[in-house]
Amino acid sequence: MDLVNSNNGEVVITLKEITDLIGVQHSKAMKKVSKLAEEPSFGVLSKMAITSSELGGRPTETYILNKKQAIAVGAKLNNKLLMKVIDRLEELEKAKSQPRELTRTELALMVIEAEKERERLQLGLSNGLGGC
Known part of the structure; x- marks a missing residue:
């Protein structure tokens, strides 16, 4: 999945990319993230529609998460694989900071x-x- 940038230039990642990375079912993760978002400190969530060959090419909604949210989601979904999410976020930040x-x-x-x-x-x- 490509890097997604928010309006303020912050590096963000989709929940779909996280679930692919850590091997968690996306639909179940969407429900867990909805619960996490009930906590005010989690921040505001945005959704976007994506299409994926693994989803049969049909569009599905996923959340767009900032770094803090992505780390919280990774910890909630699978503590053992949280480091994969952090590594990927660091890759995205590094790619963004390198001059083209x-x-x-x-x-x-x-x-x-x-x-x-x-x-x-x-x-x-x-x-x-x-x-x-």
């Missing part, structure tokens, strides 16, 4: 801009506009 590679077009534009600036400076110096 520039495209060839972006690199070419940077070279052109640098060359224009070099020529501008060179022209200014040859015209006696060096400021010395």
Whole structure:
């Protein structure tokens, strides 16, 4: 599953990805998470529709969880495999924080801009506009 980003740039994960990761039935996990969400400190939950080949290609709802919620859910669903959830969240955070590679077009534009600036400076110096 791909990384999901919330509106504020926080790394989030779907309950479906967690259940796939730790081998728990998604429908049962949805019920447990609904119960967890009754606790005010759990925070607000959002849902999204996903399709999966394992679900027969039909859309199903899943929760979108922030890091704190995901750790709480992992602990509730399967304490033994909680570390898998934490590891995956760390992978998502790391992937988000790494700068993306520039495209060839972006690199070419940077070279052109640098060359224009070099020529501008060179022209200014040859015209006696060096400021010395």
